[in-house]
Amino acid sequence: MQQISLLLLRISLGWLLVIWGADKVFNVEHGMAVANKFYFGFLAAESALQGAGVLQMLVGLAVVVGFARRWVYPLQVLFNSASLLAVAKSVLDPWGWVFSGSNALFYPSLIIFAASLLLIAFRAEDRWVLERA
Template structure:
């Protein structure tokens, strides 16, 4: 059961990176709006956003298939950690009782980050991967 659960977690988290990366590549306007609203304009240039999106897709695909996990899992944690920090107000106060403009739909960012850490913690027990020795 653990083998299949780790596979499911890895595929779902990796595919999330692919989806977010593809959004940056193919829906640049949305990517720019997200960068400006949540990331202080970081990468809010079309070419930079497309390159970042393509790299994010590659990392996501590597996570999905379990390739270069010693490198891709920490990158995944950094990317998901940045997303968590960007919406932390909504994690702390999902119903806007304290912070204006919070959104309960961003709470899963905490769960995504926890799952990313879990993949690192159980990396040696994940069997259905490409880079297994």
Template sequence: MKCWTLLLLRVSLGWLLVIWGADKVFNVEHSVAVANKYYLGLGTESILQLGGVVQILVGLLIVVGFARRWVYPIQVLFNGASLLAVMKSVIDPWGWIFEGSNALFYPSLIIFAGSLLLVAFRDEDYLSLDKKENLDNIL
């Protein structure tokens, strides 16, 4: 059961990066608006698009479970940056203290925790391409 749970977590978190990356590549105006509101306006259109391509590639590698030793820490950085950007909504989801908080951003903490969990249990995720030698134990 653990290997299937890790597979589901890996695929869902990896696909989230693909979705976020595709948004940067194909919906640049939205990406610029998000960068201006949550990331101190960092990033030009071309940098955001390049970042989107990187996110898509990292996300796809995570989905299939390849090069996890390298892409999981990148995922933690991406999701950690998102968590920091919306931290006031995690601390105060109903806006009782911080103006502009949004309860819909609270799952950023859960996404970050899931990313850390993938790192912690990487060796037990047998249903990944880079752990092919252990697939025989499952099948």
């Protein structure tokens, strides 16, 4: 059960990065809107956004297959912590009682961040990975 759980966690978290990265590459207008709204315009240039999207997809694919985990897991935590910080008011106040513009749908950013840390914590126990093949 542990191996199945770690595999599902790795696939779902990695694929989330692939989806987010692909959005930056193939739906540039949406990526720009997200960068401007949540990330203070960081990477809000088409080429920078698309480059970041490609990197994010590569990291996501490496997470999915369990390749170079010592390097890609911390990068995954970095990506997910940036997302968590961007929607922090929605995590702290999901119903908008204190912060206007909060959205309960962003609360899972905290769960995604915690799951990313779990992959690092249980890296040695995860045996169904490419780098062990």
